Amino acid sequence: MSARTTTGDVITVVGLGADGWDGLTGHARHEITSAEVLMGSARQLDLVPGGFTRVAWPSPLLPALPDLLAAHAGRRVCVLASGDPLFHGIGATLVRLLGADRVAVVPHPSSASLACARLGWALDRTEVVSLVGRPTSLLVPHLQPRRRLLLLGADPRAVAELAPDARITVLEQLGGPDERVHHDLDAADPLHVLAVECGPGGLSRAPGLPDDAFEHDGQITKREVRAVSLALLGPRVGELLWDVGAGAGSIAVEWCRTHPACRALAVEKHPERAARVTRNATALGVPTAVRVVEGASPDALDGLERPDAVFVGGGVTAPGVVERCWAALKPGGRLVANAVTIESEAVLARWHAELGGALTRLSVSRAAPVGGFTGWRPHMPVTVWAVTKENE
Template sequence: MIAVVVVGIGVDGWDGLSPTAKAEIEAAQVLMGNARQLEMVPGDFERITWPSPMLPALPGLFEANRHRRVCVLASGDPMFHGIGSTLVRMLGPDRVRVVPHPSSVSLACARLGWAVDDVEVISMVARPVELLHPVIHSGRRILVLGSTPASVADLLSERGYGESKLTVLERLGGPDERVHTDLSYVDPLHILAVECVGTKVLPRIPGLPDEAFEHDGQLTKREVRAISLAQLAPVPGQLLWDVGAGAGSIAIEWARVHPSCRAIAIEHHPDRAERINRNTKTLGVPGVHVVIGKAPEALTDLERPSAIFIGGGLTAPGLLAACWDALLPGGRLVTNAVTMESESVIAAWHPKLGGDLTRIAINRGSPVGTFTGWRPHMPVTTWAVTKEAE
């Protein structure tokens, strides 16, 4: 049984609605939405303006009106960063009917002549501007929702993309629609279009240059990091623990693979933890959660992960056992050892759990007088093991 109808409405209001959308609204007994949306609709309804905060109040609102015909007004396409998605999660898909309106992204692409399937869309609504970093590449087109255009311009300039073209599209679909490049004043109802122009490349594939990270020497080197990430096998939506995170490079590269990849970096040195936070912002994954504490004690009460990387503290009593117990069935554990003591821990556990052992030896070319020679790095023993699925 349908409990609620969600109707998308644009800046053009009632006149821009389809006959189907108007009929759904006219059949309602209760109309919910924000004040601006409710004012756009004529008729004799009980009108409920969203309270603040809205999300905690929703279950009570719909329970109180469960025997009445409820219509919810939403901006544009309700299933695109909108209330429609929230209500489907809360009430179930069989109890929500959605009547969409063109989204701001569709309207913006229509005005700009951009293909919708060829743009990156980033929502800045209550989110940090640093989320833009992973999608900034020369020639790419980005649509930014809920941004402060000046902060986007500052980030682009700091990144070396100051020549990028920024276009503001205001009140799309309405009679006072405006498309311009003046960032000094921007209407709150806007979308920002960015055409990236620059040369600095930060690819999404794991193995960023070591100099991309701020660190004090506690950093999983580029080649070993790329191998470790391949063994960890990032999957969208899964959670990683980066234990003994150092500069946070493994957690950061995991999170950069896909926007839904989540990571917790556990680091017991407060100064390193602060450094991880700075690196997450610089590299566009400010959602990486940093826990300051010493493992295994710091692992208590954390959400169970699908993958664990142990970069430091492997010899701490009980650490490996705690990580293995916390790992979800089917999850992957990867640890690297550069000392005999750490290797002895791996040697004791490998016969019990199996997995793959790899010895990595890296030699980098460097000047030897006027010539070039090879300088070896300390060899790294990598152990990767998958926990059996239940």
């Protein structure tokens, strides 16, 4: 039994499988039958017998949820969830909304557990990606050589187009009487999980993607300098980056590719380049993590969420840019700025003298044909200033 007594102040969330009432434990059935109000999707409500006040979820659900719960305050409310309520489910939403002390959860095997059981896959070595209400392009960073993925809420055909070298299995109605495992992507039941066995392709998630992985007009932080700059920025899980003077957005995109919880604000004054940042973020799998702020710095920085790290790749000579970035940076945050001209180098030297940090000059040459031979073609040297903000 639950360690907490269900009262009118506590919402009970019961995980439900495709087999409905028959698949529930005695504890789960008791929690449901003890309720006065039963909430869930229309499909879930149809799986449970009994006389309740039944409330089907509206669409969209999240904006309506607080008022819906308030309307039944003081009554014993039970919420039906699919599988494990805390695994990409309504249980986690309710905990965020009400707090853990007001939500009692009775779990059921998740769709991921059932899928791995059918396939013989080790769950701890299988990556689960939720695409429920999200763009399919979010899958791109997860497409790594021979990785095994489980996808929730994915469009089978869209996944096949994005990963043509993958083997895709449809697992539908898991745990129910109509369960089926097959490879007919056009015949997938709406209630399904996709199992993806990746092929040999896929882009590395380590910083320093090839320049031609990005759409650009030449205004891009080159691969070698980008790898060094990102190493100095030191992305950590859940942190926010400002990419000021974003150009093609390569720094912002690669920052977000390091972990799904990382975010970036790409500040770019040229409309065409700003649109290009969005396209690059989508193509490389971080469409929702990179937000483009169109406008000239420093004015475009006003009102933005404070960053954990700042990269200034363009506009370092504009009055007030470095000052505004430094003031906004959180304590412990990192600022990295690049310069390729004498004038921008002078700005970095002045700030280095005032705030400290480290100055590094990078010179990169790439092999290229010289007649019938091969020679070195140097790129413009880049001066990199990196500094950490110790306190306000």
